[in-house]
Amino acid sequence: MGKSESQMDIMEKSNKPGKHRWTATEIGLFVLLMLVSCALAGLVVLYTSAAKERSNASSVSRSTAGQLLQSSLNPVCTTADCVTAAARLLQNMDTSVKPCDNFYQYACGGWLERHVIPETSSRHSVFDILRDKLEIVLKGVLETESEQDRDAIRKAKVLYSSCMNEREAWNLEDTLATLTARFHKKVLLDMYVWTDDRDSRRHIIYIDQPSLGMPSRDYYLNDGNYKKVREAYLQFMVSIAKITREDRNLTQDDERLWEEMTQVLELETDIANATSPAEERQDVTVLYNKMTIGELQNTFNFNGFNWTRYIQGVLSCVSIDVLLEEEVVVYSSPYLEKMNDVLPKHSVRSAYRHDGASKMHRTLQQLTPANVPSQNYAELPHVAAHCRQGQQLESGVSKMPEPATGSINDLCPQTLYGTTAEDAWWRECVRYVQSSMENAVGALYVRETFAGESKQMVSDLIRKIQKAYVETLEELRWMDGPSKEKAREKAMAIKEHIGYPDHILQERNQKLDQEYAHLNFSEEHYFENILENLRCEAHKSLKKLREPVDPDMWIIGAAVVNAFYSPNRNQIVFPAGILQPPFFSKHQHQALNFGGIGMVIGHEITHGFDDNGRNFDKDGNMLNWWSNYSAEHFKEQSQCMVQQYGNFNWKLAGGQNVSGALSHITGVSVLSLFFRVWSLWLQVSGISTLGENIADNGGVRQAYKAYLKWVETEGEEPRLPGLDMDHKQLFFLNFAQVSERNAKFNLWQIKNKAISNRLTCIQVWCGAYRPEYASQSIKTDSHSPLEYRVFGSLQNFEAFSEAFQCPKGSAMNPELKCRVW
Numbered sequence: 001m002g003k004s005e006s007q008m009d010i011m012e013k014s015n016k017p018g019k020h021r022w023t024a025t026e027i028g029l030f031v032l033l034m035l036v037s038c039a040l041a042g043l044v045v046l047y048t049s050a051a052k053e054r055s056n057a058s059s060v061s062r063s064t065a066g067q068l069l070q071s072s073l074n075p076v077c078t079t080a081d082c083v084t085a086a087a088r089l090l091q092n093m094d095t096s097v098k099p100c101d102n103f104y105q106y107a108c109g110g111w112l113e114r115h116v117i118p119e120t121s122s123r124h125s126v127f128d129i130l131r132d133k134l135e136i137v138l139k140g141v142l143e144t145e146s147e148q149d150r151d152a153i154r155k156a157k158v159l160y161s162s163c164m165n166e167r168e169a170w171n172l173e174d175t176l177a178t179l180t181a182r183f184h185k186k187v188l189l190d191m192y193v194w195t196d197d198r199d200s201r202r203h204i205i206y207i208d209q210p211s212l213g214m215p216s217r218d219y220y221l222n223d224g225n226y227k228k229v230r231e232a233y234l235q236f237m238v239s240i241a242k243i244t245r246e247d248r249n250l251t252q253d254d255e256r257l258w259e260e261m262t263q264v265l266e267l268e269t270d271i272a273n274a275t276s277p278a279e280e281r282q283d284v285t286v287l288y289n290k291m292t293i294g295e296l297q298n299t300f301n302f303n304g305f306n307w308t309r310y311i312q313g314v315l316s317c318v319s320i321d322v323l324l325e326e327e328v329v330v331y332s333s334p335y336l337e338k339m340n341d342v343l344p345k346h347s348v349r350s351a352y353r354h355d356g357a358s359k360m361h362r363t364l365q366q367l368t369p370a371n372v373p374s375q376n377y378a379e380l381p382h383v384a385a386h387c388r389q390g391q392q393l394e395s396g397v398s399k400m401p402e403p404a405t406g407s408i409n410d411l412c413p414q415t416l417y418g419t420t421a422e423d424a425w426w427r428e429c430v431r432y433v434q435s436s437m438e439n440a441v442g443a444l445y446v447r448e449t450f451a452g453e454s455k456q457m458v459s460d461l462i463r464k465i466q467k468a469y470v471e472t473l474e475e476l477r478w479m480d481g482p483s484k485e486k487a488r489e490k491a492m493a494i495k496e497h498i499g500y501p502d503h504i505l506q507e508r509n510q511k512l513d514q515e516y517a518h519l520n521f522s523e524e525h526y527f528e529n530i531l532e533n534l535r536c537e538a539h540k541s542l543k544k545l546r547e548p549v550d551p552d553m554w555i556i557g558a559a560v561v562n563a564f565y566s567p568n569r570n571q572i573v574f575p576a577g578i579l580q581p582p583f584f585s586k587h588q589h590q591a592l593n594f595g596g597i598g599m600v601i602g603h604e605i606t607h608g609f610d611d612n613g614r615n616f617d618k619d620g621n622m623l624n625w626w627s628n629y630s631a632e633h634f635k636e637q638s639q640c641m642v643q644q645y646g647n648f649n650w651k652l653a654g655g656q657n658v659s660g661a662l663s664h665i666t667g668v669s670v671l672s673l674f675f676r677v678w679s680l681w682l683q684v685s686g687i688s689t690l691g692e693n694i695a696d697n698g699g700v701r702q703a704y705k706a707y708l709k710w711v712e713t714e715g716e717e718p719r720l721p722g723l724d725m726d727h728k729q730l731f732f733l734n735f736a737q738v739s740e741r742n743a744k745f746n747l748w749q750i751k752n753k754a755i756s757n758r759l760t761c762i763q764v765w766c767g768a769y770r771p772e773y774a775s776q777s778i779k780t781d782s783h784s785p786l787e788y789r790v791f792g793s794l795q796n797f798e799a800f801s802e803a804f805q806c807p808k809g810s811a812m813n814p815e816l817k818c819r820v821w
């Protein structure tokens with residue numbers, strides 16, 4: 001074994017001293033050298049202990065750490081927390097890419113390479129991993145029995161075990177009969193009770209276009225993967241019709257059944273066609289149209305429809321009477337106008353069948369636990385991600401006709417979103433119980449995992465970012481003084497909900513049990529439990545009509561990895577589920593906290609001032625508080641972002657659409673294909689993602705400003721081990737590993753449509769999509785794809801380019817920058 005090079009070096013350099021007599025000068029120099037060496041050694045010892053103290057201090061007291069860190073020694077923090085944070089950040093990165101060329105790839109490339117999208121998922125991100133972990137916690141607490149359980153908790157556990165209990169056999173005929181009699185299904189119209197946009201203290205009836213059986217109108221009107229799903233949908237309707245006929249001992253005529261169901265689909269397609277696409281439903285001031293029921297009857301008299309009877313019919317279940325003078329808000333005038341033409345086109349019989357088939361189909365959707373947020377179909381309003389229930393239906397009805405086998409599978413996530421396996425059943429059960437009993441499950445979750453002191457820390461962070469927003473107003477040239485003052489008032493009036501509602505942990509407070517007083521579950525009857533839930537949810541929502549708005553009500557549960565802004569309440573909500581690393585931890589660097597939860601807070605605050613939120617005042621009333629000058633300029637500033645994001649082409653969705661379409665479109669011209677792809681690309685961003693893009697841009701700017709202020713008073717934090725990055729760069733790195741997504745469609749289903757129109761959002765780290773999911777989410781998600789959210793908001797932010805010294809004209813530092821807030 002040869003010597004290593006370094007050993008060789010030592011050998012060669014260590015000159016052997018020969019015999020030598022020292023002169024007086026040499027002795028003097030030697031003594032001096034010894035003295036200097038001792039001084040240096042002393043300094044090294046001092047420095048090391050100071051650095052150690054600093055590291056310890058950094059995780060204990062920020063202010064002490066801050067003072068210590070003023071030194072220019074550029075220390076590295078080596079506590080366990082710092083090492084863990086650094087390891088996480090490093091693993092996610094791809095340092096072979098230059099940050100100024102593609103910051104998303106730089107920050108997330110490592111993550112993307114290390115992670116394969118699970119077979120059960122259509123998208124995989126750090127958010128999904130967090131959510132998976134949260135569900136494991138919930139599984140644990142829901143499966144743990146305890147003598148001390150109060151009513152609400154006991155009921156949540158019974159509901160969960162009834163879901164897990166698959167022994168039940170249920171009777172389809174009884175079930176459908178019960179459903180029709182007891183539950184209002186929104187087929188041709190959507191009617192709900194929600195806060196009046198123009199008077200945030202009271203509730204009012206809204207009339208809107210219905211959600212569709214499939215995720216968006218494109219599934220009815222376009223080709224490619226959409227067509228494949230549409231065919232499966234038709235097959236599914238035929239299957240259900242067959243089951244129904246067989247159960248009633250009616251004769252079967254397959255050909256006729258197909259013909260009839262095709263007509264039903266035609267009607268539903270006409271309905272889809274009459275609905276306004278999302279991009280035409282962005283301006284709430286245009287959507288809102290208040291009138292009395294009498295006026296409604298005169299204005300939209302399609303086919304002699306009796307509005308009073310319809311509305312009274314819905315409300316009779318909560319014993320509320322309405323008169324012709326009752327006010328309603330029509331949220332979909334263009335749809336109602338178009339329906340005047342659609343209805344006469346179809347025979348009463350087909351309308352009847354549509355109603356029946358669609359009701360059945362939607363009923364089945366409602367009945368499934370998959371009808372709750374999940375990483376696969378979080379944004380999907382409707383169609384059958386509900387295979388399990390469908391399969392249960394098939395097995396429950398042994399007489400299921402042969403040709404129908406497989407049709408339900410075609411409507412499963414596999415076809416819709418490209419997944420290749422189903423989620424574990426317990427996950428479905430956890431999600432179902434979580435969404436049906438948010439406060440009871442929230443109590444279990446918080447007790448299990450949530451650190452109480454986080455509440456105060458997050459509240460302090462909110463103050464800081466609120467302040468940063470107000471200060472940012474001063475930098476804006478496009479807004480005049482009076483409008484800035486109003487904006488300031490609104491920002492300072494934002495109310496916050498952090499973690500969980502206090503009452504859910506108060507043993508003596510009966511509110512939690514009262515919330516579920518009307519629910520009675522049985523472990524053996526999951527299906528009946530679902531019915532019970534549906535009925536209670538409908539009643540709870542409808543009976544609010546005569547009640548004032550409760551300003552303290554929590555709009556979402558605690559066990560949710562998500563954050564929200566409600567314009568009707570001018571309120572931001574950060575449930576316990578999101579207050580964990582890497583979003584937030586009292587032990588991690590403030591650069592990471594500000595880049596993580598700080599950015600989320602800024603994002604939510606900015607929603608109060610995006611293209612939708614800006615229409616509401618500080619009390620949550622839809623009221624124009626803008627001067628003409630400022631309003632005009634707001635539109636101009638926004639237009640810049642519409643164009644910027646409109647230029648991002650999401651190849652994943654486009655590619656999928658092209659290849660998906662090619663296999664189906666022998667008869668379709670290249671030109672029409674081009675237009676289809678073009679319109680898809682346009683959808684990536686354009687108008688419908690504007691609100692989220694504005695919020696992203698504002699959020700990162702405010703969080704950064706607030707962070708710099710924190711550094712000013714507390715001092716720079718030590719570097720993280722192994723990462724050659726300063727505190728500013730760390731902020732942006734964590735931000736990029738974080739970008740945000742919304743819960744609009746979760747709520748669409750769980751709560752009701754009114755809420756969904758105005759609520760936001762959630763954060764996702766680095767993440768990957770399946771192509772099927774990409775082309776679906778491009779149509780239904782109000783957010784830009786993750787990578788473009790990072791691109792767009794950092795391209796516009798000079799401070800980012802300064803932090804990474806991106807040359808002008810590089811990909812991340814273009815000449816043209818857009819800024820609204």
Ligand SMILES: [Zn+2]
Binds near residue numbers: 762
């Ligand atoms: Zn948002």
